Each structure stands twice: as structure tokens, then as C-alpha cells.
């Protein structure tokens with residue numbers, strides 16, 4: 001457990017050293033890989049996040065999804081849990097918890113119950129990952145809880161290569177994405 005905290009701190013520190021320019025260039029590469037992936041092309045709904053704090057920037061994915069007529073959802077935090085709400089433009093956002101942009105209250109909640117596998121793609125952030133696709137987030141457990149019973153959703157994590165670490169000791173509630181996309185490669189099971 002201590003190891004998890006230490007990895008989180010070390011990776012966040014390394015990520016803070018990325019310049020704005022590097023963050024944009026690497027993010028752009030990652031966005032290209034995501035939008036050309038069959039899971040993105042097939043999805044009717046794409047669950048994304050509003051990047052903050054040197055996370056992979058998601059703007060290009062969101063805009064492409066709108067261009068293709070897909071439903072775009074981003075999270076809003078309610079205490080210790082989160083839900084996704086549909087946004088149709090960046091004007092549907094306001095500043096929320098942790099200073100992250102969140103959907104306004106008028107935005108409709110996205111229901112995932114009963115969706116066919118493939119209809120929904122989730123693109124999630126994280127702090128650190130290993131090549132077995134174990135994940136460490138900010139420590140709130142928000143993604144772990146939300147995706148706990150959602151086997152019908154394709155889960156893709158996006159990260160910079162510097163967020164890949166040799167080994168993470170996963171706990172039983174930890175969410176394991178189906179695939180990780182970095183600016184260098186895809187980590188997917190064969």
C-alpha cells in the first residue's frame with residue numbers, strides 16, 4: 001500500500017516536468033491512436049474526461065467524437081462517487097471538484113445499463129500503469145467504483161510513456177483497463 005503512494009508521488013513529479021509543448025505533442029499522438037482504434041469507431045457513446053494537471057489532453061478526441069455524431073460523456077463527482085453526463089459543447093461545462101471542468105447540472109446523465117459490449121467506449125486517465133495494465137489513479141477510487149460492475153464497456157486508458165512503471169501491486173478492487181495507449185505504443189492483451 002505504501003508502494004502505491006510512493007509510485008503515485010514519483011510519477012506525478014515526473015509528469016510535472018513535461019513542458020506544455022511536450023504535453024500537447026504527445027497528447028496529439030495519443031488522440032490520433034484513440035480515434036483510429038476500432039473501439040472508438042464502433043462506439044456510439046464515448047466516456048471521456050476533462051484533462052487537468054498534465055494529464056493526456058482529450059480535446060481532439062472529444063471534437064472528433066462530436067463530428068462523428070457520437071454521444072460524449074464526462075464525469076461529475078458527487079462526494080465519493082462519480083457519474084457521467086452528456087455534453088454537446090464545451091459551453092456545457094463549469095468548474096467543479098478539484099478544479100476540474102464538469103458538466104453543468106442541466107446535462108443528462110448517461111445510462112450504461114443494458115448497453116451492448118462495443119456500444120460504449122470509456123477513455124480514462126490515470127497516474128501510473130504497468131505493462132500488465134494494473135492502474136493507479138489519484139487515490140479517490142472513483143474509477144474503481146464506477147466501473148466495478150460494467151463489463152459491457154470497453155475500457156481504454158491513456159497515459160504518457162513516462163507514466164509506465166515496472167510493476168504495480170494491484171488490490172482486488174483495482175480497475176484494470178482492457179488496453180493502454182501511450183505516445184509510443186499500445187498495451188493490449190493478445
Ligand SMILES: Nc1nc2c(c(=O)[nH]1)N(C=O)[C@@H](CNc1ccc(C(=O)N[C@@H](CCC(=O)O)C(=O)O)cc1)CN2
Pocket residue numbers: 012049050051052053055075076077082098100125126137138139140141142143
Ligand atoms: N481529469 C480527471 N477528471 C476526473 C478524475 C481524474 O483522475 N482526472 N477522477 C478520477 O478519479 C475523478 C476526480 N478525482 C480526483 C481525485 C483526487 C484528486 C486529487 O487529489 N488531486 C490533487 C492533485 C494531485 C497531484 O497532482 O499532486 C489535488 O487537486 O490537490 C483529483 C481528482 C473524476 N474526474
Ligand SMILES: Nc1ncnc2c1ncn2[C@@H]1O[C@H](COP(=O)(O)OP(=O)(O)OP(=O)(O)O)[C@@H](O)[C@H]1O
Pocket residue numbers: 126135136137138139140141142143144145148173174175
Ligand atoms: N468498488 C469499491 N467500492 C468501495 N470502495 C472502493 C472501491 N474501489 C476502491 N475503493 C476505495 O477507494 C480507495 C482508493 O482506491 P485507489 O487508491 O485504488 O484509487 P485510485 O484507483 O488510485 O483512484 P481513481 O479510481 O479515482 O483514479 C481505497 O481506499 C478503496 O477502499
